Amino acid sequence: MIAVDAQRLLGRIRELGAVGRDSEGRLIRLAASDTDRLGRDLFVGWLRQAGLDVAIDRVGNIFGIWQSPDNAGQAPLLIGSHIDTVIDAGIYDGCYGVLAGLEVIETLKASGFSPPRPVAIAAFTNEEGVRYTPDMMGSLVHAGGIGFETVLAAVGTDGSVLGQELARIGYAGDKEPGFLKPHAYLELHIEQGPVLEREGVPIGAVENLQGISWQRITIDGVANHAGTTPMSMRSDAGHAAARVITFLHDRAKASNTPTVATVGTIRFEPNAINVIPSQAVFTVDLRHPDEQRLQAEEAALAACLEQLAVAEGVTISVERLARFEPVIFDIRIVELIEAAAKNRGLGVKRMTSGAGHDAQMMARIAPAAMIFVPSAGGISHNPREHTEDADLVAGANILLDVVTDLAK
Amino acid sequence: MIAVDAQRLLGRIRELGAVGRDSEGRLIRLAASDTDRLGRDLFVGWLRQAGLDVAIDRVGNIFGIWQSPDNAGQAPLLIGSHIDTVIDAGIYDGCYGVLAGLEVIETLKASGFSPPRPVAIAAFTNEEGVRYTPDMMGSLVHAGGIGFETVLAAVGTDGSVLGQELARIGYAGDKEPGFLKPHAYLELHIEQGPVLEREGVPIGAVENLQGISWQRITIDGVANHAGTTPMSMRSDAGHAAARVITFLHDRAKASNTPTVATVGTIRFEPNAINVIPSQAVFTVDLRHPDEQRLQAEEAALAACLEQLAVAEGVTISVERLARFEPVIFDIRIVELIEAAAKNRGLGVKRMTSGAGHDAQMMARIAPAAMIFVPSAGGISHNPREHTEDADLVAGANILLDVVTDLAK
Numbered sequence: 001m002i003a004v005d006a007q008r009l010l011g012r013i014r015e016l017g018a019v020g021r022d023s024e025g026r027l028i029r030l031a032a033s034d035t036d037r038l039g040r041d042l043f044v045g046w047l048r049q050a051g052l053d054v055a056i057d058r059v060g061n062i063f064g065i066w067q068s069p070d071n072a073g074q075a076p077l078l079i080g081s082h083i084d085t086v087i088d089a090g091i092y093d094g095c096y097g098v099l100a101g102l103e104v105i106e107t108l109k110a111s112g113f114s115p116p117r118p119v120a121i122a123a124f125t126n127e128e129g130v131r132y133t134p135d136m137m138g139s140l141v142h143a144g145g146i147g148f149e150t151v152l153a154a155v156g157t158d159g160s161v162l163g164q165e166l167a168r169i170g171y172a173g174d175k176e177p178g179f180l181k182p183h184a185y186l187e188l189h190i191e192q193g194p195v196l197e198r199e200g201v202p203i204g205a206v207e208n209l210q211g212i213s214w215q216r217i218t219i220d221g222v223a224n225h226a227g228t229t230p231m232s233m234r235s236d237a238g239h240a241a242a243r244v245i246t247f248l249h250d251r252a253k254a255s256n257t258p259t260v261a262t263v264g265t266i267r268f269e270p271n272a273i274n275v276i277p278s279q280a281v282f283t284v285d286l287r288h289p290d291e292q293r294l295q296a297e298e299a300a301l302a303a304c305l306e307q308l309a310v311a312e313g314v315t316i317s318v319e320r321l322a323r324f325e326p327v328i329f330d331i332r333i334v335e336l337i338e339a340a341a342k343n344r345g346l347g348v349k350r351m352t353s354g355a356g357h358d359a360q361m362m363a364r365i366a367p368a369a370m371i372f373v374p375s376a377g378g379i380s381h382n383p384r385e386h387t388e389d390a391d392l393v394a395g396a397n398i399l400l401d402v403v404t405d406l407a408k
Numbered sequence: 409m410i411a412v413d414a415q416r417l418l419g420r421i422r423e424l425g426a427v428g429r430d431s432e433g434r435l436i437r438l439a440a441s442d443t444d445r446l447g448r449d450l451f452v453g454w455l456r457q458a459g460l461d462v463a464i465d466r467v468g469n470i471f472g473i474w475q476s477p478d479n480a481g482q483a484p485l486l487i488g489s490h491i492d493t494v495i496d497a498g499i500y501d502g503c504y505g506v507l508a509g510l511e512v513i514e515t516l517k518a519s520g521f522s523p524p525r526p527v528a529i530a531a532f533t534n535e536e537g538v539r540y541t542p543d544m545m546g547s548l549v550h551a552g553g554i555g556f557e558t559v560l561a562a563v564g565t566d567g568s569v570l571g572q573e574l575a576r577i578g579y580a581g582d583k584e585p586g587f588l589k590p591h592a593y594l595e596l597h598i599e600q601g602p603v604l605e606r607e608g609v610p611i612g613a614v615e616n617l618q619g620i621s622w623q624r625i626t627i628d629g630v631a632n633h634a635g636t637t638p639m640s641m642r643s644d645a646g647h648a649a650a651r652v653i654t655f656l657h658d659r660a661k662a663s664n665t666p667t668v669a670t671v672g673t674i675r676f677e678p679n680a681i682n683v684i685p686s687q688a689v690f691t692v693d694l695r696h697p698d699e700q701r702l703q704a705e706e707a708a709l710a711a712c713l714e715q716l717a718v719a720e721g722v723t724i725s726v727e728r729l730a731r732f733e734p735v736i737f738d739i740r741i742v743e744l745i746e747a748a749a750k751n752r753g754l755g756v757k758r759m760t761s762g763a764g765h766d767a768q769m770m771a772r773i774a775p776a777a778m779i780f781v782p783s784a785g786g787i788s789h790n791p792r793e794h795t796e797d798a799d800l801v802a803g804a805n806i807l808l809d810v811v812t813d814l815a816k
Contacts, residue, residue, distance in 0.1 A: 014813055058478055067749070176604055191636065194641055195711075212635070224666065224786060227695050227761075228599065228763050229601060230666075230759075231669075232601055232656070232661070236670075239654070242654050245647055246647070249639070260637070261639075262683075262684055263646055263685075266675075272673065273673055276672065300583045356635070378637060
């Protein structure tokens with residue numbers, strides 16, 4: 001069996017991870033920023049060095065295409081992920097998949113393999129969605145889910161306009177978004193969760209991706225004096241919010257299913273120690289890999305809110321912030337991943353992706369699946385994000401095998 | 409029976425309530441500010457007009473003293489409250505008690521009453537505690553609970569220093585704090601709660617004041633991805649905080665006692681929609697008129713936190729922000745208030761003050777009690793704060809009667 005060049009792959013992950021550090025050493029390469037440009041320049045240099053054709057589309061998605069006159073007419077096999085980061089990021093999220101894809105192509109090229117179709121690697125713009133919304137932007141545009149004019153007009157958290165920033169850093173390309181129609185799509189990624197590590201399994205064959213429901217809930221009660229208002233005469237918006245949080249937690253925990261429910265943000269008004277909150281605003285993040293179950297969770301929350309409004313004398317309004325249906329990945333590719341792992345003597349587990357990935361957008365236009373490797377402690381979006389070198393190399397070799405199969 | 413001049417009293421309440429409005433019409437007379445100076449100047453003008461001796465102490469407490477050569481050696485009967493306000497205040501909180509006290513003295517003077525001891529009215533500095541902490545500052549200094557040098561060095565929310573601000577607005581007086589040793593202390597105040605209105609009783613004879621326990625609780629869990637972290641593997645600081653809120657609410661509500669428990673402020677870290685909170689910081693305001701019961705409530709909260717730390721895998725730290733023991737007012741004065749109400753054919757109810765007042769400080773150095781009048785809807789610290797004119801006048805007449813009794 002051929003194998004990737006482990007030192008080249010690991011070296012590049014570290015080299016890219018050193019680009020975009022601030023004065024405190026924090027890794028920050030927000031989409032279309034000056035540090036993102038530095039990361040892109042490094043990656044494009046490696047693409048050219050590998051002899052790939054470099055193409056950049058109007059939203060800054062970067063493609064490195066390995067094709068020959070013989071196979072140029074065929075739909076390419078596409079590998080992808082992203083190289084933008086969150087604030088104070090780890091070095092693996094996204095970058096690992098992009099650099100492993102490049103590594104796989106270089107390995108195959110060097111091996112004398114002559115695929116009947118092109119193989120390409122993509123780095124999609126603004127997967128993280130920290131500076132501009134929505135997240136997974138570049139792949140969403142590529143899959144035709146949103147117009148490129150719309151996202152180029154996106155205004156960032158810093159007031160910048162994405163289109164202007166892409167032009168400024170030299171990554172407003174000329175390719176029409178979606179120009180490359182993939183035969184299939186593969187993405188290798190760190191799990192960003194604790195399951196593989198906990199179970200001691202090195203390879204995840206990702207068969208689906210959770211549906212995501214994001215809602216913002218506003219509860220309006222009545223501000224009143226914390227000392228003079230008897231408990232029986234209160235309309236306490238903060239207490240009502242706490243009831244929702246415990247309801248969601250208890251229901252998800254008791255369900256014995258993959259349901260996850262998170263209240264990550266909260267704000268009270270007037271937020272004074274001796275005033276009963278007149279208002280509580282919080283977000284709910286609900287996820288489930290099955291659309292019907294996700295809808296059932298949303299309905300249970302709605303019923304809880306309705307009862308609470310009566311019981312607590314509050315008014316409740318709900319705003320939908322985001323909603324993605326679950327994604328079912330291509331079962332044949334999932335089976336190829338499993339077979340490749342077994343063939344290399346590696347444990348493998350079918351699993352669900354709890355996080356969003358570019359693969360979920362690409363699954364709209366091509367058979368797609370993902371490969372996961374373990375994340376130490378399940379930690380991600382954090383400088384402590386870590387995957388063992390052996391796991392990184394193992395994942396890249398599985399990608400190599402599946403690409404070889406799919407490119408045939 | 410003599411009675412106060414209702415029109416003069418109501419007119420002054422409205423006149424003082426018009427002083428210190430901002431461009432949006434909001435009433436803001438924070439302690440030692442330019443608008444506080446305007447309110448003080450108006451009040452001092454009325455004191456002089458009434459022929460009272462004006463004295464100002466080092467922390468800006470204003471006293472209007474009605475004394476004669478015959479009674480100047482006796483301990484004076486002191487009436488007091490405050491004329492500083494919160495931001496966007498109503499016109500009654502504090503000001504009503506101060507202006508009714510002045511009104512009572514003028515009425516008694518005009519009636520030819522010759523009391524055997526001086527009668528004085530006090531407006532204490534910074535009762536509200538919005539600009540400088542602690543609240544009830546002027547009366548606390550007067551009662552010897554804190555040194556005047558300490559409070560003069562207090563730095564405000566706007567970075568100002570109280571001592572400098574008092575000097576700037578001309579109210580850094582020369583009297584030693586505590587110079588006036590009261591024979592007894594009376595305070596007339598709006599209830600700031602819903603009880604009198606709900607029960608249709610115009611006069612409250614305040615027999616005690618709740619003890620107050622303020623704590624800040626910090627819960628530390630582990631930030632993690634909202635999608636990839638199974639419910640069973642979470643240490644969710646936000647969920648743990650919600651458990652505390654529902655525990656406190658359910659316990660207080662079920663207790664069928666005057667216990668009140670309020671969580672008025674909360675903050676999550678990192679406060680991101682898709683990140684399990686690593687930290688939740690919130691405040692707890694517990695009140696009870698009985699010290700042993702208040703201690704029992706504090707102990708129940710501590711036990712809850714201890715169990716929660718184990719059950720949720722979080723660490724919890726508690727910081728005490730403020731603690732006042734309950735105050736028992738002087739039963740003889742409470743009985744005088746009840747008798748005066750009955751004598752005027754007014755309903756009266758013994759009650760507990762849920763809010764803090766200058767009277768709780770003065771109770772440390774003299775027999776003290778308070779008279780309450782109804783607050784519409786229990787609303788206070790709000791422009792909708794309202795008490796009917798008839799109730800305002802009735803309260804002032806009860807104060808007149810009790811002052812007449814006590815001054816004898």
